[in-house]
Amino acid sequence: MTSVALVAALAASPASAREAVYASAPGKVSVTVYRDPNRSLGQRIDREWPRGFAMITETRTVTLPPGESTIRFEGVAEGMVAVSAIVTGLPGGTIEKNRNADLLSPASLVDGTLGNRVTITRTNPATGVAASEDAIVRTRADGGIVLQTQAGFEAVRCSGLPEKLTFDRVPDGLSAQPVFSIDTRTPAGGTYEVQLTYISWGFDWEAHYVASHTGKDADGRERLRMRSWLTLVNDNGQSFPDAQLLVVAGALNIASDFQALASPPTARPLYLDCYPIGSTAAGSAIDVPPPPPPAPPPPMMAYEADSIVVTGARMSARGLMESPAPIVAQEENLGDLKLYRVPVAVDVAAKSMKQVAFLDRDEVKAAFQYRYSCSPWGENDEASPLAIWLRTKNDRKNGLGVALPTGGVTLFEQSSRGEQLVGEPSMRDYAEGRDVELELGLSPNIFGRCVKDTKRDPGSRPYPWVTMHTTLTNANRFPVEVRIELGSPAEWKARSKLKGLALRDGQWSIEQKLAPNSSTTIAWDQRSAQAKD
Structure with missing residues (x-):
């Protein structure tokens, strides 16, 4: 009787009853970007390695079963600082939170299939005929893969034939996007709207002012036309469509190392080094030098063309200032800081740069x-x-x-030959x-x-x-x-x-x-x- 009760208790334990559920894609997203606190006056933003950060708030929907469950939030920023994450809107709160370290990759796919069946296909190079059979993965992807087949144990890519592995499913817990998960408990279950808020590394922003000297006013004072742009960089591999975009200006006292805390997940490659496919009669491969690198891309190709690009032999204020600025960020107070809110939803694309006007005088x-x-x-x-x-x-x-x-200033002066660049102070x-x-x-x-x-x-x-x-x-x-x-x-x-x-x-x-x-x-x-x- 005691044994039966013990078995029943184990079967009803939270660990065995915990179910994994996936939160919906974000319905609403807010991205608040803070500039690099260590960037000095006159130092430009590093578009290849931005050292600022952002606070991201995502509103998602999740349906929970009664009892304990694990909620998985797919598609969070890869620069997420997991210790900063807060989830609100759950009736049972948060028991534990985790950041998944692996992304879906050849190596993680093999590791997740350890002890399970896969299909190995070998192609005869002479006839082109492919033959497939079932096999069981017996080792992790730590430099080689050993399979168990009907013929025994054999290493992949060591038969001398072209081989490939086919997996019938993706192992549980693996995703092509970064995942953040939490454990929670709700007695009755149900559908809830929750908010996930976290800090992410890999953002930055700067201001730039374009001023054109247009002459003197009636009092003899110089008259300028000035427009300013906020340039934002997102170096993460995730996009935030239709986001409420905000930027914060001012000096912050940042004690944490967000870069070290971020620890983005990795997609581990798979190395199968047995011997090269070929024959001993063909001899060793000739050490041919690699081809020359491709020509560099046009400026800023790595980022979406959501910015001002000046071409030609002479920079002109006309191209920088005559285009309309229908979207202008609005200034708000945030304690001793200043907050600039973009009044419409915008796309903060992955690996991209965006410019938004915030001053037009x-x-x-x-x-x-x-x-x-x-x-x-x-x-x-x-x-x-x-x-x-x-x-x-x-x-x-x-x-x-x-x-x-703070930001750079580009000043133009009218002359008999048109507008001329006269200074670029900070x-x-x-x-x-x-x-x-x-x-x-x-x-x-x-x-x-x-x-x-x-x-x-x-x-x-x-x-x-x-x-x-x-x-x-x-x-x-x-x-x-x-x-x-x-x-x-x-x-x-x-x-x-x-x-x-x-x-x-x-x-x-x-x-x-x-x-x-x-x-x-x-x-x-x-x-x-x-x-x-």
């Missing part, structure tokens, strides 16, 4: 400023070109008023209301020379005042604004009879207007900040 007001550094330690006997800076304020009054995520994150400054390069028409008018050492006691001056030359036909940067107040004190001397952006500086086709000299005094007044 026709009247951005800005100003050019020319800057030159001159301090007692930086005197120069020869004239040097001044740096060109483009300045504006990120507010609605100046045509902006949105958070500007821009850091700018919040709304902040001053925006971009360094464009060196001016070919404005020069300065930094001179110290005394031989006294400003760094020796009693830290005397030294007179400095710079001679500026403007060869342009229009007036310009210049800024002479004198150094940090932690290092220097400064005085001048000019009204333009002030602390700006953490430095002593003098701002002056420079007339067209003119030369002027600006003088001031400096001494060490260690000096006591």
